[in-house]
Amino acid sequence: MPGPIQSLSRAAAILRLLAGGERRLGLSEVSTALxxxxxxxxxxxxxxxxxxxxxxxxxxxxxxxxAELLRLGQSYLDVHELRARALVWADDLARAAGETVYLGVLHQQGVLIVHHVFRPDDTRQVLEVGSMQPLHSTAIGKVLVAYDPVARGELGDGPYESYTLRTLTEPADVDAECSLIRERGWADSVEETWEGVASIAALIQDRRRNPVGAVCINGPVERICQDGFVKPSLVASVRSAARAISRDLGAGRF
Structure with a gap:
């Protein structure tokens, strides 16, 4: 097994040294201490x-x-707080919907899954925390693109990758979909990323009403949809969970 990279270990040691002191350190002090x-x-x-x-x-x-270390640390704390606030509501949503629940945040050009509640049955399931999902073809991605200009910027100018015959690959089509999402307050994806799979997502906001993530349910089309459309009862459950998490983050009533 390869050993640690010496230069990275030394850089980490310097950062720890500076973090542990109560004052600034000069070059001689750093070199002597380490x-x-x-x-x-x-x-x-x-x-x-x-x-x-x-x-x-x-x-x-x-x-x-x-300051960059502070920014990285704040990013970690924001995700940690989001996950902590969402745990109970995500569990409740999984029980109410009977489906898989994901909590995701924007990460580079995709959605990073930071929490995953298994579908409440006895089937074999794989934990997907840490996995990435596309922005343009998943409900959890599209709702972030619709409300977060940074997410829209990360998506780029297209054309986007096609996963199924239903995937939106042109920027104009994605932007039109995002307008609809903002009008109704939720996003869906029916066989746009995976054949036979549908999802419903809603935005999570913080106390400043900034978009900080999204929550979604994911499951087979035959359980998520009825007569070709996602079930209104499931939409209501997802939106209710998103509002509850947002309120716990300080967003107030909306």
């Missing part, structure tokens, strides 16, 4: 500074942690 040559320590600090993980005081020349 037993590194000054040239090595300076090279790592310079790289960390270029990436925003470390800042250098222009007057003293000493180093401290940078």
């Amino acid at each position: 037993g590194l040559a000054k040239g090595t320590a300076h090279g790592i600090l310079r790289t960390l500074q270029q990436e925003g993980f470390v800042e250098q005081d222009p007057e003293s020349g000493k180093y401290q942690l940078g």
Whole structure:
């Protein structure tokens, strides 16, 4: 098994050293504390500074942690809080709908599944936390694209990948779908990503009414749909769960 990459281990050690101190540290202090040559320590600090993980005081020349680390930490805390607030409501939704429930957030050009509640039956199921789903063809992705300009930007100009005959691949078609989603307040996807699978999703907002994620149910078309359309009762359940999670995040009533 390959060992750790030395330069990364040293960079991590520098970040921990700066995080543990109550003051800025100079190059000599960093190199002495970690037993590194000054040239090595300076090279790592310079790289960390270029990436925003470390800042250098222009007057003293000493180093401290940078704003980029705060941003990354806040992103982690936001997802952690979202998942924590959603646990009970996601479980309730799975029981009420009798289907799989996903909680997802925007991550680069897709949706990252951060919580997965199994369908409440005895069938064999695989945990999908950490998996990615497309933005343009899933309900959970489309609802994020509809409400979050950042998600729309990540989706790009198309044409988009086709997974089935029902996948929307042209930007104009996706944008028209997003307008409909904003009008009615929820998204659906019927065999647009996987044959025989349908999903319904609704947006989750934080206390500033910013889009922070989405919740959806996923299941066979014959259980999610009736007469060619998703069942209104399931739409109501998903929207109710999204509103409850949003309220717990401070969004208030809406």
